[in-house]
Structures are given as structure tokens and as C-alpha cells.
Amino acid sequence: MQKFYNREKELKLLRKISQNLTTHKGQLSVMVGRRRVGKTRLLNEAFAGQDVKYLYFFISRKTESSLVNEFAAIIQNELGAKFFQPQSLKDIFEYLLDYAKTNPITVIVDEFQDIQRVNPSLFSDIQNLWDSSKQSSMMHLICCGSLYNMMTRIFKGKDEPLLNRDDRFFKIQPLKPTYIRSVIEDHGKFDAETMLNWWCLSGGIPKYLEWLANFASENDNIFEEVISDFSPFIKEGTHRLVEDFGSEHRIYFDILGAISQGNTSRSQIENYLGIGVGVHLEKLEEDFDSITKMRPITSKETSRDVRYSISDPFLKFWFRFIHANKSAVEMENYAYIRRHIARDFETYSGWELESLFEAILMESNQFGRIGGYWDSKGKNEIDIVAINDLDKKILIVEVKRNQQKYKEAKLIEKSHDLLKKLKLKNYEITYRGFSLDNLIEVMDEFVG
Template identity: 65%
Template structure:
């Protein structure tokens, strides 16, 4: 996709920071977003218009000496510094900061959180260097990372040396439903059924939207095939992060993708304890979400888990769960499984799509689901607007004709009693694929609401 969607605000702000370091002196920006969300593309677009010099350094899983040699070559080529021979990464960053006292530069350090694997003491070195140079440097330092919680910890945890050293913090989110629809319409591919397929296989991640856009009128047929990047994408994205324990994490994610969404059910299914794995998947890797009924308190133990990334949910449900077929390249078998199960699987993803549409509308301050203490009276969507005192309760079906408002009202009695929102206007709705366009229009975000 040549067109650049929904990144205008970040583009403008990042360019402005880089273009004004002669006046403002040193500025540190943190740019965070999950892998494939388009962080590098965003920064490349920034560089197209920035007037000062820029340099991009990627923290790969190499030894410090190997990274020093790689970065030294980049610096020599970029700044024509033939006699620059650093011995450590600290030397590299000190040289660049010193250089920026004379010449404005933008330095991007990508996968910044992986410095910990290379040399953990470098964070303290960077803190000392930045504190010494910031007020005389003309550097825009951009620390880019793919693990939101770890990057937040590095700059916001009181025990971390880089605490509050950031001047700007940018979180790059996946594209929202309205932009997915815009991409499909721009390429003549929009209809509600295909929109759901695109949502299930991308969740708004630009790289996956590009794959879908290039896959013709039958994306599942083309993407579930030998040589398709989709087949090994889950491995490529996660194995390096998970390291030697990747199989245990993969098994937990596979269980969640197949409907085992509480800790007891996962442990029963896998016949092993998973408490540590669940905590790390949520807090370190940002891959799962912990869900509670919308009426529950934060310390409630009534917890369910979901995979936070729609693509990974699909990949673990249909690719990882059928890895034996993948090994013998029996993609026809996997396609038959998808043909059989996709309608059921996509039903839960349709709920997430409608929640994303409501979130994009900016009309509600709390959006979730509900189930009672017995796991019954489940309600797909509950959206609360405390400002205008409104509650929207919705049932999600593939076909609207299967929706019954009377049944939804009956199921909602315990919810409304638990919410105890006296004086609130309550509306009951049926959301379905065949009224998706109406819902998108009704809850479209407009500037008048800002």
C-alpha cells in the first residue's frame, strides 16, 4: 500500500521535534508499537521531510562487539568519520551526542528494549550521557520498541535509570476499523463479509493488511499455501522474544486460541501449571489480555484470557494447532478446517470488531463484556457513557434476524443490578454482519465530538 493511513499527527509531531532541536536542544522521544504495526515506515516517512541529518541503528540479537562494528561502519559512511573506531556501545552513543553539539541530528535506536540482552549496564551509561549532553546537544533521540510494557517500565519505573528521561511518548496502535474499511474501499474490495475476514487476519496491522490487499479476491486461499509468509509468521514474530521457553508459551497461546480461556481450563488442557507463563505473556510480552466482567473489581479472580492480537489468535487457532499438517505441507487439510470452523471462530472476533468500532467512536469511557458468577447470562458488549449517563447493551450475531431483544433484556437484569447505575438511559441493540455498515455510520467518529 503506497498510501499512508492514520499517522498524520505522529508524523507532524516527530518532524517538528527533529526540526527544532537547535532551539530546544536535546529531546528524547519514545515510540512504541507491536511488531508489524508500522513504526519503521512511520519513521521513514518522518525522515523524508526532516531537514537535519538522521541515522538509524537497530539493536539486533548480536554481541556488543558485533553491534559496535556494525554501527561504526554506519557512522563512518553517514558522517564521513574514517578514523572513528569505538570499543563499546557507550563510545558509539557518546560520539553521536558529542557530534550533535555542533550539528543537529536525529538518532533512532530500534528495538531499544533489547539493549538489556546485549549489555544491561548500558541503560545507566545512556542516562549519564543524556544528562550530561542534553542541554548542549541538538539531538532528537528516538527510542523505538515493540514491547509496550517493557518500554514503559524502562522510562516510568522508579528503579530504572532512564526514569522520566523521555520528553515525548508515542504509542503506535493498529489501524482502527474505519481505516481498514477505507483501505478496502480504496482498492475496491469492501463488503461486510470480507471486512470481517480482513479484521480476523490483521486486527489493523498494516503489514497484514498489505498481504490481504495483495492476495486477490480469495485471501484465505492464497495465504494458506506453500511459500505464504502467513504460515511461519507466528514463529518469526515470537520465537526470538520467547527464547528457549517458546514451546511452553506457544502451548498456552494455542490453548487460549482454542477456547480454553481461564487458568484452570488451560492447566487442565495442558496438564501443567501456567501461572508464570500467563503473567509474562500479559506483563512482559503484551500478547494476552486479562478479562473480567465489566462489573467486577480489579482484584476479582473471575478472570478470562484472550490473545490481544487478532492475527496471532487466527494463527494459533488454525496454523499452530495444525502444525503436523504444516510440516507435511498439507495446506488443503488446513483449508478444510478453516472452511468448517471459521464461521464459529469469527463470531467471537465479530464481537471484538464491534467493540473496536465503539471504542473508535469516543462516545464511551468503559467497554467490556459481562457474565455472572456462574458463567451464565453472558452479554457480548456493554458500553458505558458516564458523562451522558447512558448504557448500551448489545448482542452480536452473524445474522440480525437471530437477535431477540426480549431475551437480551431478560439476560441483562443481573448486569444492571450489579452496575447499579441509577438514572442512566439503557438501550438494547443487536449488532450483526448484515447491519455492520449501519453501525459503522452511526458510531463514526466526528470532529464535533472532540
């Protein structure tokens, strides 16, 4: 098994909750994070080999009766309940809460939001059972899900039965740049170019880092392995998204494909596709957490000056180079796709360098606000503006792949309009050029 990176705080808290059940009784934790981010691995690390009895249930998209049979078999094997024959998922929860009155137990329910597809009334059943048993059952119930906004709605929506039933809410994020660096260093491959490539291909998603680590040991040219017959990356975008998007997946794929080709405003996307996409953009952002709205750092939340970006660096790469060449994928003409990457990746990764530096500044915890800036005409663009209001400092950054192309005088000139709009007096302003040439130095400076 691959080395486990980061998540120390989450591991410690999850174990503490489960180990104190005899004192605190029923505890409900919610864990959310996009697919492949390592939620299941984290839970396994937290409880496997520990002195804590735990059960793991996965809500796959089967009929309720199929899930009941599957879960009943787990209970019979793990708890020795040989004559337990439930008829519904409600019976499963009822039995476990009753069992927990005399035996501390941790119960993990993965892809919890998919109960909506199996039996929506189960949410109310769980609420009633939990409310009546929480004070007497020594259960740590962990509801885990990959659709952040759906999970948030289930536990925070004002008309939802499970409103505020959670005692802890864990949001599992991709690994930060320092941990990506650690993975690369552990495989003896670390340099600035490799760091940027692995950022573009993983965005810090542990599963992708694991794949890249395996490939790195086989070939110095990572794209020879990533774009090849047996590479899991080829179908990964489809596997990750089709199930979530359901019957409308084609329009969502078209929108993400349009964004990946540089159509970042709603009007550009609609012109590119020839259809209205307002409702779909809203769902991609709010329900699926697939895109991010970007506004100038000087704008209010209500500003209509919006650009859209694909949230996940890997999916950005996948739509730009793999999905865009789906005919070549069907013909298994991987050499053609590698030629496309050889032609365009240097320019593409130069743009992605900006998101990597932004992630580094976020990880530094030195700033309260980080974003970009462009004026109302889309001009005078500034790549990164990082503001520390406590210490009254502003960092204004131009990102170039090649440091020689950075011109500080030009950046200062472009910043006049930004500073006028920020209206921040007596702030110390620093202008910097970040590039692939000084990536390692910037990482050392900001995140050690």
C-alpha cells in the same frame, strides 16, 4: 511502496521535535508498539525526504563488537567521520552527542529493549551521557521497542537508570476499523464479509493489511492465498514470537494454543495442558503483551473472575488454524488446513465479530467504559456493554453473525442482573443487535 495510512498526529509531532532542536536542545522520545505495527515505517515517513539529518540503528541480537562495527560504518558513511573507530556502544553515543553540539540530528535506536541482552550496563552509560549533554546537544534520540512492558519498565521503573528521561512517549496501536475499511476500499473489495475477514487476519496490523491487499488482487478467495506454499502468514506466528519468548517458547505456544481452542480461564488452561501456568500467564500479559485479562464490566480490578484472550486477532487466527495444524504445515498439506477453515471459520469469525464491534465503539470515542458481562456462574453473558457516564447512557449489545437470531426481549431479560450490579440511576439504556448484516450501518453510525 504501499500507501501510508493514519498516524498524522505522530508524524506532525515527530517532525516538529526534530525541526526545533536548535531551540529546545536534547529531546528523548520513546516509541512502543507490537511487532509489525508499523513503527519503523512511521519513522521513515517522518524523516525520509525531510530537511532533517537522521541515523537509524537496529539493536539486533549480535555481540556488542559486531554492533559497534555496524554502527560505526553507518556513522562514517552518513556523517563523513572516516577516522572514527569506536570500541564500544558507549563510544557511539558519546560521539553522536558530541557531534550534536554543533549539528542538529535525529538518532533512532530500534528494538532498544534488546540492549539488555547485549550490554545491560549501557542503560546507565546512556543515562550519564544524556544527563551531561542534554542541555547542549541538538539531538532527538528516539528509543523504539516492540515489548511494551519492558520499554515502560526501562523508562518508568523506579530503580531504572533512565527513569523519566523521556520527553514524549508514543504508543503505536494497530490501525482502527475505519482505516482497515479505507485499505479495503482502496483495493475495490469492501463489503461486510471482507471487512470481517480482514479484521480476523490482520487486527489492523499494517504489514498484514499490505499482504492481504497483495493477495486480494490475485484471488477472490483470500484463504487460497493466505494458506499456501509461499504465504508469509504460515510462519508469521513463529517468526513474531519465538525470538521474544526465547528458550521457554514451547510452553508459551502451548498456552496460547489452549486459549485459542476456547480454554479461557486459568483452571481450563491448566486442565487442558496438565501443568501449572500461573507465572507464564503473568509474563504473557505483563512482559509480552500477548494476552488480555477480561473481567465482567461490573467487577473490580482485584476480582478473580478472569478470562484470558489472545490480544492480537491475527495471532488468535494463527494459533486456531495454522499452529493447531502444524503437522499439516510440515507436510505442506495446505488443502487440509483450508478444509479446516472452510468448516469452522464461519463460527470462529462470528465470535471475532464481537471484538470488531468493540473496536468500532472504542474508535467512536463516545464511551468511557466498554466491556462484556457474565454472572458468577458464567451465565447471562452479554457481549458488549458500553457506558457513557458523562451523558448517562448505557449501550447493551448482543452480537450475532445473523441478525435474524437477535432477540431483544431475551437481551433485556439477561440484562437485569447486570443493571442491578451497575447501580446506575437515571441512565438511558439502549438495547441493540449488531451483526454481519448491519456491520456497515453500525460503522457509518458510530465512526462515519
